[in-house]
Amino acid sequence: MIQKRIIGTPINTEAVVKVIEDGYRAWDKLMVTDKLPQMLSVCIDENKNQIVISYDMDKDDIVYGLGESMRGINKRGYIYHSLCADDPNHTEDKVSLYGAHNFLVVQGKENFGLFVDCPGKVIFDIGYTSSSKLEITCESKDANLYYLTGNTPMEIVKEFRELIGRSYIPPKWGMGFGQCRWSYMDENEVTAVADGYQNNGIPVDSIYLDIDYMEAYKDFTLHKERFPEFEDFVHKMKDRGIRLVPIIDAGVKIEKGYDVYEEGVSNDYFCKDEDGNDYVAGVWPGKVHFPDVLNSDVRKWFGQKYRFLTDKGIEGFWNDMNEPAIFYSEKHLKEVFEKIEEYKSKELDIEEFFAFTGMVAGLSNRHKDYETFYHNMDGQKIRHDLVHNLYGFNMTRAAGEALDKIEPHKRMLLFSRASYIGMHRYGGIWTGDNQSWWSHILLSMKQMVGLNMCGFLFVGSDIGGFGSNVTEDLALRFTQWGMFTPLMRNHSAAGTRRQEAYAFERTEDFKNMIRLRYFFLPYLYSEYMKAALRGDMYFRPLAWEFPDDKHATQVEDQLMIGENMMIAPVYTQNATGRYVYLPEEMKMYRFRSPMDVDVDILEKGHHYVECALNEVLVFVRQCSIIPCAGNAMSKEMKNTDTLDDKNLILLVNPNILNGEFKAVEYEMYSDDGFTKDYENPKNLRKITMRDGEILRGKRIN
Ligand code: GLC
Numbered sequence: 128m129i130q131k132r133i134i135g136t137p138i139n140t141e142a143v144v145k146v147i148e149d150g151y152r153a154w155d156k157l158m159v160t161d162k163l164p165q166m167l168s169v170c171i172d173e174n175k176n177q178i179v180i181s182y183d184m185d186k187d188d189i190v191y192g193l194g195e196s197m198r199g200i201n202k203r204g205y206i207y208h209s210l211c212a213d214d215p216n217h218t219e220d221k222v223s224l225y226g227a228h229n230f231l232v233v234q235g236k237e238n239f240g241l242f243v244d245c246p247g248k249v250i251f252d253i254g255y256t257s258s259s260k261l262e263i264t265c266e267s268k269d270a271n272l273y274y275l276t277g278n279t280p281m282e283i284v285k286e287f288r289e290l291i292g293r294s295y296i297p298p299k300w301g302m303g304f305g306q307c308r309w310s311y312m313d314e315n316e317v318t319a320v321a322d323g324y325q326n327n328g329i330p331v332d333s334i335y336l337d338i339d340y341m342e343a344y345k346d347f348t349l350h351k352e353r354f355p356e357f358e359d360f361v362h363k364m365k366d367r368g369i370r371l372v373p374i375i376d377a378g379v380k381i382e383k384g385y386d387v388y389e390e391g392v393s394n395d396y397f398c399k400d401e402d403g404n405d406y407v408a409g410v411w412p413g414k415v416h417f418p419d420v421l422n423s424d425v426r427k428w429f430g431q432k433y434r435f436l437t438d439k440g441i442e443g444f445w446n447d448m449n450e451p452a453i454f455y456s457e458k459h460l461k462e463v464f465e466k467i468e469e470y471k472s473k474e475l476d477i478e479e480f481f482a483f484t485g486m487v488a489g490l491s492n493r494h495k496d497y498e499t500f501y502h503n504m505d506g507q508k509i510r511h512d513l514v515h516n517l518y519g520f521n522m523t524r525a526a527g528e529a530l531d532k533i534e535p536h537k538r539m540l541l542f543s544r545a546s547y548i549g550m551h552r553y554g555g556i557w558t559g560d561n562q563s564w565w566s567h568i569l570l571s572m573k574q575m576v577g578l579n580m581c582g583f584l585f586v587g588s589d590i591g592g593f594g595s596n597v598t599e600d601l602a603l604r605f606t607q608w609g610m611f612t613p614l615m616r617n618h619s620a621a622g623t624r625r626q627e628a629y630a631f632e633r634t635e636d637f638k639n640m641i642r643l644r645y646f647f648l649p650y651l652y653s654e655y656m657k658a659a660l661r662g663d664m665y666f667r668p669l670a671w672e673f674p675d676d677k678h679a680t681q682v683e684d685q686l687m688i689g690e691n692m693m694i695a696p697v698y699t700q701n702a703t704g705r706y707v708y709l710p711e712e713m714k715m716y717r718f719r720s721p722m723d724v725d726v727d728i729l730e731k732g733h734h735y736v737e738c739a740l741n742e743v744l745v746f747v748r749q750c751s752i753i754p755c756a757g758n759a760m761s762k763e764m765k766n767t768d769t770l771d772d773k774n775l776i777l778l779v780n781p782n783i784l785n786g787e788f789k790a791v792e793y794e795m796y797s798d799d800g801f802t803k804d805y806e807n808p809k810n811l812r813k814i815t816m817r818d819g820e821i822l823r824g825k826r827i828n
Contacts, residue, residue, distance in 0.1 A: 194228025299800025303332025430529025443540025519545025555585025
């Protein structure tokens with residue numbers, strides 16, 4: 128059951144799509160019934176201009192959710208600020224990342240979900256200040272609160288997902304392997320990357336173009352010297368089976384004669400400063416204006432601009448810097464320069480010295496700057512900080528809505544850096560500028576459950592790590608985790624060590640791991656599609672699948688993918704194995720390549736399992752089947768278009784009762800991978816294994 132409470136006069140964020148008039152009763156009236164948690168209270172603090180929601184947690188209560196955030200799958204014990212932030216240092220102490228996903232589920236003595244639909248800053252103190260207190264503070268007096276009940280977290284999540292609408296579905300090629308790097312400077316360099324993969328027999332579906340493909344980092348332009356025959360090049364690459372995916376940034380360069388700038392200025396399409404002038408900030412192109420994507424006319428205009436690239440054969444985009452990131456604001460930069468002038472003529476004491484360095488270091492992504500510009504939300508003037516978390520959502524919505532018009536029958540690849548719940552209907556996300564750190568494999572794993580709960584299914588982290596120099600072993604272990612994320616993209620920052628799969632000595636191992644991704648793709652794609660169409664989870668915590676197993680709630684470094692597969696990636700340097708917990712007896716596959724594998728049955732309980740650097744572990748649950756591609760090792764298989772999902776190899780953990788084999792079944796979703804006929808009943812079929820078929824050798828072991 129879902130109940131809604133409207134506090135003040137909240138703006139419509141469009142996070143929610145379902146209107147259930149009857150289901151929404153005034154929450155205050157229900158406070159007296161036992162349908163609501165007894166200890167949940169809502170207080171509106173007029174003086175502080177805040178809404179404070181508090182709940183007394185029981186000692187064993189677990190809190191799930193909050194999408195892209197730091198720390199564990201169980202969010203208890205820390206504080207999180209929902210405030211989209213461009214911060215490339217994802218250290219443990221951080222309270223905000225790029226997304227704002229205000230949905231959580233409390234499981235324990237009472238089970239409930241809460242969605243705080245408030246687009247400004249919201250603080251989730253989950254047992255940080257006081258270990259038994261959950262306190263949520265909205266820095267606003269206006270919010271829509273949704274309160275959901277159900278017997279299990281999964282039931283609550285399903286209800287929530289119905290409320291917020293179906294998750295984005297990518298083309299199947301978007302789930303193939305992609306290579307990216309900031310600094311592929313021209314056609315030749317991109318061609319060399321394609322050669323690096325294809326000459327080594329490593330499948331690849333996409334190569335991403337970072338800001339260097341543009342002229343002076345201007346959106347919807349091309350660098351003519353670097354990509355002189357762009358359209359031809361796009362098609363040449365497509366003929367090789369590789370799609371190019373360009374980046375689009377939020378800020379529009381201020382430059383006389385540049386059409387996007389000129390049109391934006393003359394139509395009043397940019398965000399305004401306090402005096403009504405177009406707001407000026409500094410990002411990659413230098414000085415920019417921000418398209419006011421919270422306005423529907425601006426969304427239509429900006430969205431149609433993507434046509435510049437789709438007309439040239441482009442079928443996918445990644446939207447960046449859309450928190451929006453601000454390296455500096457023109458106004459504050461001036462203030463800092465003035466202060467420096469003042470400091471120059473002075474003998475600085477040590478306090479002043481640190482005030483000076485802090486002032487310069489604090490120029491970027493300064494919250495105060497977000498209080499100095501305004502949106503025109505279809506007639507309503509709103510200060511940016513009050514709706515800050517909606518910017519990335521609406522930039523991506525602009526693109527998504529336009530791409531639907533440009534290519535009504537074709538799925539387009541689209542993902543974003545900043546996001547708010549609601550954006551999950553238009554695109555996926557990547558988890559931003561992580562680092563080549565071992566801890567970031569584990570962080571990425573822990574983020575997936577919260578993201579899936581909030582509707583973000585098409586997700587992944589930069590494989591190998593974006594910042595700092597990767598090592599070969601880390602890149603390989605990162606790949607062994609990334610091969611299970613729907614978005615599988617290797618990406619790194621300019622100036623860091625090269626980390627393409629062929630850039631290391633163990634190219635063969637990288638090749639085998641990427642081929643394994645394609646091997647598992649029939650299952651991964653099927654589970655993705657079922658999760659999207661049914662409001663289900665692609666990544667699930669063990670605790671949800673094995674609710675009676677107390678120990679399973681503690682496991683945060685293993686994940687279920689769909690119902691049948693459990694993964695346990697290695698994320699520690701020099702480790703040649705790891706501890707794994709099995710909530711039931713499972714079949715363990717130790718893969719070195721799709722055709723090189725050991726198989727074992729492991730009992731329920733704790734195990735130390737060997738897993739050398741060139742190996743990856745996959746566990747298959749009892750009575751289940753995992754369908755895999757039959758041609759994942761063949762030379763002809765070089766991308767998703769050439770992957771055979773008809774002749775399957777099945778990993779089977781059979782159902783043997785009293786020595787007698789019972790049939791096992793898998794409900795498999797498959798389709799052409801690019802049209803939108805998702806609901807066609809032909810897409811679903813049952814794969815059934817009986818004893819005889821096993822003898823015909825359709826499976827590995
Ligand atoms: C941002 C993005 C990163 C990109 C870089 C240059 O840092 O997060 O992925 O490579 O900008 O465009």
